Amino acid sequence: MEYNHQSLEKKWQQFWAKHGTFKPVPSTEKPKYYVLDMFPYPSGAGLHVGHPLGYIASDIFSRFKRLKGFNVLHPMGYDSFGLPAEQYAIQTGQHPAVTTEVNINRYREQLDNIGFSYDWSREVRTSDASYYKWTQWIFMRLFDAWYNKESDRAEPLASLVQHFETHGSKGIQAASDDDTSTFTASEWSRFSEEEQQKELLKYRLAYLRESTVNWCAALGTVLANDEVINGVSERGGYPVEQKKMMQWSMRITAYADRLLRGLETIDWPEPLVEMQRNWIGKSVGASVKFPVPQIDNEIEVFTTRVDTIFGVSFIVLAPEHELVDALTTDGQRSAIESYKDRTSKKSELDRMADTKTVSGAFTGAFAKHPLTGEDVQIWIADYVLAGYGTGAVMAVPSGDQRDYLFAKHFELPIIPISDSQNIEEAADPNKDGRYINSDIVNGMTYQEAVPVLINRLVELKLGKAKVNFRMRDAIFGRQRYWGEPVPVYFKNGLPYLLKEEELPLLLPEVDKYLPTETGEPPLGRAENWKYQDQYEYELSTMPGWAGSSWYWFRYMDPHNERSFVSKEAVDYWKAVDLYIGGSEHATGHLLYARFWNKVLKDLGFHNEEEPFKKLINQGMVQGRSNFVYRVLDEEGKGTNSFVSYGLKDQYRTVPLHVDVNIVHNDVLDTERFKAFRPDFANAVFILENGKYVCGTEVEKMSKSKFNVVNPDDIISTYGADTLRLYEMFLGPLEQSKPWNTNGIEGVYKFLRKVWRLFHDTEGTFAVSDEEPTKAEYKALHKIIKKVEEDIERFSFNTSVSAFMICVNELTDLKCNKRAILQDLIIVLQPYAPHITEELWCLLGNEAGTLSYAAYPRFEAAYLVESEFAYPVSINGKMKFNLPLALDLDAKAVEEIVLAHADVQRFLEGKAVKKIIFVKGKIINVVV
């Protein structure tokens, strides 16, 4: 029988599904291993060949771990709330739930074709009420929690209330809004219910307050910082403006330091760790106050270089700074107003793009230098950002390039503060020299000066050491329909939680998925949608990242109706051991998920500080477009003629995208091309060597470029096993690369060779029970060792090559020994599960047992290396490969090498000066 992937693969996929082959067993004996893929958003376009790359890798890893005796959890689900389904609903009126359901079914079909070992009984969908019930429940825990800086963890709000009742606001160390009030215990007890709630809201981890948000008018919603790229929306590229709105936020800043520290304990790719570090943006420095007697106030600045404080020659405020109006003198009022006016007209994009032009305006006011008492001018300029630090900086032109340019432009003093500075051409921020012009720190080094200055500022109550973070609290509301409703209602303008037993708060039906006429979110259209028929619900929904910030817990215990995950399940599965997905989630999902994980840990629901122990980013798979070249006539109009790539320079041509599915190894199928578009029916081809060769280009995979390759098509031609092997063979997992179907034949050929090892020339199944030869064992042991090493370091592409070598060797040896072949297919199973399962059964084993068969150990492992060639060089010139046994000691090796005829001849009787050993091997003989 020939290798028939079509019937064989369907058969096993159905068998696995029917028998639940990949359900982890409830076991305490086996060690657990949790392998997770980033679950997909089920888009209408279906999967293309790039999507399964990471899934295949994680599947290989899962199957490998099962073979090694682990109890493996390997689930899959859908992140099914999101914008595209809603946009589609706006256009067509079709309910997003319907679109989503259709898309999920399509995804499932495509995933099933690839033969993944998912335990589908654990599937989750974030848009299912049974799932988002718990997303809402977790939101309630966040609403009902505050961050205690003293214990360095989140605590239920009750402990804060208790503190207020007994001590008032005194001694509380909490992460909170900056406008919290101070009160005594008795004052607290006299507060009205409303006043108490208002105060508590300033401490909650999920809170409501007026904040500046990224408003995208085109999408009709606010966006998180990570959803805004270069001033436009990540999705659609629409303009984004700053706007003040009442918004739900998550106090992620409370966790800034723990999120940062945690990065050191996890095994993630360096670029990703770096991205999170930059996003959190910790800078250590000092806050310094500059008194402004004129308005009886002070300007607080943040600096990372307090050592340069004697170089301060002016202060710059952001144009939006709250003190600007009060400071401005009458003489400067018009200059300031016109400058503010100009900056506010500049879009966010312009302001970012234009970093060259120096601009600013003098307020007319002066502040007192905290240490010298001298007057310093106060300016405003748009290079100072309102959103970072205090929105004000102390300008040190000798040490900071922006301040330097500003000083030059407006002819402000530049004071050198170090004996090693060179400030002729530019600012010099070096910390190497000793200070000059610096009063109490003159002659000191950087290390010495900093503590002296901080102490002095503290004495004067004009400053202190401070750590600043770039990260802002995460906006949590979207003015959208297709998301989780926030389980909150409003009484007297204040938010109150629903009762737990009232969950889930179901997404109500609406007539249209657009904002209301009064500009409220779509949920405002829901009729009779009121809490207890009288209180308004929250009308915005949760953002896309809500459902994905805890989903790995749900897989552990997906059908639990009493809790989001049971204690037993989370105690057993703990955290995700291996997480595979794209790096585009670096500052979104992966940060929020870590945040929620920490909150849930603090509140006692589990014990893991980090959710994802090891993370691998699979590279992006780009498209590889093919082009045909249409010949143009004298008037520049397209003709019926198409010229092959190699000859196109002899004609005037225009390149046209051609469907990559009718191109094979860059050679066009001209008959199918004629059917590709009606106007090509009469196409004439100018060929080279009898073929039409297409041009190529690497682009994003998209329908409009006709370069989308559907895995289903590959599978129907070559089979799922070929697809799996080929995706791995394409190159290193973490590297981005264009998809190129050229070369898949090689992998397909390999599988047919595997099949033929088990069959005689007539195609009849035939294996022998004879004892294998040494050479046969050697081939087997080599591949076992290689695959084991490769999988552990995620080098799947080299394993595929090694398999090819192994099978070629066994073919050359005409090996059909059961002892060899059975172990071979166990090793191959993670990569090509269908063909191996079939052969496993042909060998007389029970169906379905291959998944849990023991990974073969090689008791005769020495065979791998028993013949070893020593690369011996003389005077650095590599000359000899001497076959030697491995178990000889260095002295014996030396004797054999020197006695070898070739070596003797090369030495020509000269004396040996030195023999260089590396790890017990002779590497070089110096004469």
Next chain:
RNA sequence: GCCUAGGUGGUGGAACUGGUAGACACGCAGGACUUAAAAUCCUGUUCCCGUUAAGGGAGUGCGGGUUCGAUUCCCGCCCUAGGUACCA
């Protein structure tokens, strides 16, 4: 600008801690089997010199360095991709 990753044949890529660079695969060229095709198999394939061969030389982005020996380590530079950006 800064941070991170990377640069190897016609192509994808290999070389795991410094030890015969180019494994494996595609493509290409030639051949066997076949009426023919498909399938399968064999041979060659980094570049240059050498008509063939034997043989020689160069070679892992560029220029230096360390070493008996460098794709691998160090210094400087160039280029590509991703991230980030008046962050004080």
